[in-house]
Amino acid sequence: MNYKIKSLLAIFLIVGNYCVAQSNDQIVEDFESSSVNQPGHVYPMVNSEGRVRTQVFAPDAKYVKLDIGGVKYDMVKDAEGMWTGESAPQDVGFHYYQLNIDGASVPDPGTLLYFGACRWGSGIEIPSDDQNIFAVKDVPHGHVHEILFPSESTKTCRTAFVYTPPGYENQTSKSYPVLYLQHGYCENETSWPAQGKANLIMDNLIAEGKAKPFIIVMTYGMTNDIEFGKLREFDIIPFQTVLVDELVSYVDENYRTLSNQENRAMAGLSMGSMETKAITTNRPDVFSHIGLFSGALYAPEEVKEQSNVKLIFQSCGSKERPEAVQKSTEALKEAGINAVWYVSEGTAHEFHTWRRSLHEFAQLLFK
Amino acid sequence: MNYKIKSLLAIFLIVGNYCVAQSNDQIVEDFESSSVNQPGHVYPMVNSEGRVRTQVFAPDAKYVKLDIGGVKYDMVKDAEGMWTGESAPQDVGFHYYQLNIDGASVPDPGTLLYFGACRWGSGIEIPSDDQNIFAVKDVPHGHVHEILFPSESTKTCRTAFVYTPPGYENQTSKSYPVLYLQHGYCENETSWPAQGKANLIMDNLIAEGKAKPFIIVMTYGMTNDIEFGKLREFDIIPFQTVLVDELVSYVDENYRTLSNQENRAMAGLSMGSMETKAITTNRPDVFSHIGLFSGALYAPEEVKEQSNVKLIFQSCGSKERPEAVQKSTEALKEAGINAVWYVSEGTAHEFHTWRRSLHEFAQLLFK
Known part of the structure; x- marks a missing residue:
C-alpha cells in the first residue's frame, strides 16, 4: 500500500559544521528492507522515492546521524532509546554510508559490509528499473x-x-x-x-x-x-x-x-x-x-x-x-x-x- | 622494548548491568597492531599478554566500552575526544568483539569484518606460537x-x-x-x-x-x-x-x-x-x-x-x-x-x- 503522511515538523538545524535541512516534504510510507542487509535485519529500509530510513539502538546517545551522500541527517530517539531517521531521496543503485553516534563514525550494524570510501563500511541498495x-x-x-x-x-x-x-x-x-x-x-x-x-x-x-x-x-x-x-x-x-x-x-x-x-x-x-x-x-x-x-x-x-x-x-x-x-x-x-x-x-x-x-x-x- | 607501567588507578565501576573490574595490574607496553586490521589502521593493538587495546574517536560520547569475551571494559576519553581502553588478557587465536558507544553495539571501525556471533562484526587475532x-x-x-x-x-x-x-x-x-x-x-x-x-x-x-x-x-x-x-x-x-x-x-x-x-x-x-x-x-x-x-x-x-x-x-x-x-x-x-x-x-x-x-x-x- 502506497500512502503518504506528513512529517511532523519542519526543522532546520546547524550541528557542528553540518547544515541539515529537514523540510516538511511528504515521505512516501512504502519502505522495504534494503537487499543488502545482514540476515534477519529489517533496517535499513528504502522507499520508492529512494529515501533511506534506518534505526539504531543507542539509549544513552546525545545524537545519532545518518551520513550518506555527503550529508548528515539527524535521527530521532524514541522512549526506549531507538533512533530512527531518513535521508533525502538518493540516486538508484549502490551507495556507501555510515552512522555518526555522538561524533563516532561507525558502520550501521544492519547492513552487509563493503570496501569503498577507503574503509569497510555499510552499503545500501536503492532499487532501479534495471536491477x-x-x-x-x-x-x-x-x-x-x-x-x-x-x-x-x-x-x-x-x-x-x-x-x-x-x-x-x-x-x-x-x-x-x-x-x-x-x-x-x-x-x-x-x-x-x-x-x-x-x-x-x-x-x-x-x-x-x-x-x-x-x-x-x-x-x-x-x-x-x-x-x-x-x-x-x-x-x-x-x-x-x-x-x-x-x-x-x-x-x-x-x-x-x-x-x-x-x-x-x-x-x-x-x-x-x-x-x-x-x-x-x-x-x-x-x-x-x-x-x-x-x-x-x-x-x-x-x-x-x-x-x-x-x-x-x-x-x-x-x-x-x-x-x-x-x-x-x-x-x-x-x-x-x-x-x-x-x-x-x-x-x-x-x-x-x-x-x-x-x-x-x-x-x-x-x- | 618490553617495559611495564602501572595503570594509574584501581577502579571498580558498576555501569548498567555490567560489573567491570579494572585492577592495577601492570600492563606490558609492547602492543602491536592486530593482523586483521583494516588497511592503514594502527588500532586495535594486542600485547604479549593477549590484552586488546583499541581507540575510537567519539568526542560527544558519555561512555565507550570494549566488549570482548563476554565482558565490557570501560574506555577513557582524552582531551581531543579519542577513547582508549584495554581488555584483560585473551586466549590465543581469533575472537569476535564489538564496541559499545552510549549503549549502541557497533563494530570497531579499525578491524576487518567477520561473520560470527550472528552478525558481521569486528575480529581480533591474538598471536599464538603456532600461527x-x-x-x-x-x-x-x-x-x-x-x-x-x-x-x-x-x-x-x-x-x-x-x-x-x-x-x-x-x-x-x-x-x-x-x-x-x-x-x-x-x-x-x-x-x-x-x-x-x-x-x-x-x-x-x-x-x-x-x-x-x-x-x-x-x-x-x-x-x-x-x-x-x-x-x-x-x-x-x-x-x-x-x-x-x-x-x-x-x-x-x-x-x-x-x-x-x-x-x-x-x-x-x-x-x-x-x-x-x-x-x-x-x-x-x-x-x-x-x-x-x-x-x-x-x-x-x-x-x-x-x-x-x-x-x-x-x-x-x-x-x-x-x-x-x-x-x-x-x-x-x-x-x-x-x-x-x-x-x-x-x-x-x-x-x-x-x-x-x-x-x-x-x-x-x-x-
Whole structure:
C-alpha cells in the first residue's frame, strides 16, 4: 500500500559544521528492507522515492546521524532509546554510508559490509528499473575464485578474484578470452565482485546469449599506497608490473586462456580507468579492447601508436560529464577507431554507473 | 622494548548491568597492531599478554566500552575526544568483539569484518606460537571458489566456497577426494575460509607433504533459520537434503572429484559437528572420514550400523571438555574403530581450536 503522511515538523538545524535541512516534504510510507542487509535485519529500509530510513539502538546517545551522500541527517530517539531517521531521496543503485553516534563514525550494524570510501563500511541498495541485470536468476552460474599470486616485484603474495564463466570447470577443452577489470580509488579487489556484481551481470548476459563467455580478473590497484589528494603523483609502473608482468602470466599459466592481445581486454572505473589508459598506452601489445568508465578519456592522437586496438568504450553517469565522454568518443570514431560511448541515466560517480557500463561493454567484447 | 607501567588507578565501576573490574595490574607496553586490521589502521593493538587495546574517536560520547569475551571494559576519553581502553588478557587465536558507544553495539571501525556471533562484526587475532600453520608463505596456493548452486528443495540458489588445492586448475587429468566442512551456530559459509584460514592451513600442509591434496566444500548450515536457544529443535533433514542430495551432486558434476564414499569426508565445528554426526548417521553410505570439533561425540554403539567408516576424529579446546573427548574416543578405539582425539592447548570454544583441529584432521584424511 502506497500512502503518504506528513512529517511532523519542519526543522532546520546547524550541528557542528553540518547544515541539515529537514523540510516538511511528504515521505512516501512504502519502505522495504534494503537487499543488502545482514540476515534477519529489517533496517535499513528504502522507499520508492529512494529515501533511506534506518534505526539504531543507542539509549544513552546525545545524537545519532545518518551520513550518506555527503550529508548528515539527524535521527530521532524514541522512549526506549531507538533512533530512527531518513535521508533525502538518493540516486538508484549502490551507495556507501555510515552512522555518526555522538561524533563516532561507525558502520550501521544492519547492513552487509563493503570496501569503498577507503574503509569497510555499510552499503545500501536503492532499487532501479534495471536491477534485473544483476539479479540471481535460475541460470547457470560462473564461479568467483579468490587466488593468491606471487609477485616478485613487490615481494608479496597478492590477492585477485577470477570469474570463470558457467561451464568453465567441466568443459576442459575450451579456452577463454580475459578481461582485466579495475576498481576505483579507495576501493579494492572485492569491489567489482561484491557491490559491482560483475559475476551476476556476466551470468545473465551469457544465459541470454548477449555476451561471449570470458574470464574476468580483478586485483588490487595499490590505491591505498598513495595518500588522499596525491592521485596526480601516482606512479603507474609498480602496478603495471604487477598486472602485466606477474598477474597476466599467472592467469595464463593457471587458467585456460586465449593468451594473446586479441583476446585480452582491460577496463576500469574512475582511478581504474586512469590505470587502464596508462597501461594500455605504455604496453599497447598486451590488450586489444579497452573500457574507460567515469574517468580517463582517449584522444585520437593518443591511440595512434597503439597497434591493433579493437575497441575503446567510454562511459559515465548522466550526472557526471556525459558531453565530454560523447565528444571524446566521436573524435575517436572520426579518426577511424572503433569507439563506443555510453551514459548511465540518472546516476553519478557510483557503482550503478559502473555495473551498467560493464553490462554494455561486455556485450561488445571479443566479437 | 618490553617495559611495564602501572595503570594509574584501581577502579571498580558498576555501569548498567555490567560489573567491570579494572585492577592495577601492570600492563606490558609492547602492543602491536592486530593482523586483521583494516588497511592503514594502527588500532586495535594486542600485547604479549593477549590484552586488546583499541581507540575510537567519539568526542560527544558519555561512555565507550570494549566488549570482548563476554565482558565490557570501560574506555577513557582524552582531551581531543579519542577513547582508549584495554581488555584483560585473551586466549590465543581469533575472537569476535564489538564496541559499545552510549549503549549502541557497533563494530570497531579499525578491524576487518567477520561473520560470527550472528552478525558481521569486528575480529581480533591474538598471536599464538603456532600461527605459522596458517601464515601466507611462499608456497603454491590453492584457490577458493565462491559458487552458486541450485537447490530444488529450498527453491533457492545457494552459496558455497570450494577450496581447490594448488595445481588443480592446470593438472586437468587428476581427480581429488572431497571434505565437506561446516561452520558453527551463528556463523556462515564464510567463517571457515575467512577466520578459519582453511585454505592457508591446507596450502601449508600440502607444501610440507603432510596432507594429501583434497577439495574442501563449505556451505551455509541454515543455522539462522532457527531461533537462539532452540538448537534442540533443529531439524537436520532440510540441510541434509541440500548437502547430500544437491551440493554433493553439484560438486561431483562441476569439479574433478573422486566421487565415492571412500574419498568423501565430513567435519564440522560445534553445531556443525552435530550436523556432521546426524548426517553421517542418517546417510552412512556417503562419507567415510568424520571430524567432530567441539561438540558432538560418537559412541561405539552409534557407529555400529555404519559401513566402511575409515576414521572418526574428535577434538576440542583444553578449556572445553577434553576428558569427554578423550573418553569417548578411547571407547571407539576399544570397539575397533579407527578413532583419534585431539585437544587444543589453552583455547576454548573459538576458532583457534578449530583451525588446529583442521590442521590435525587433514593430515589423517584419505590415507
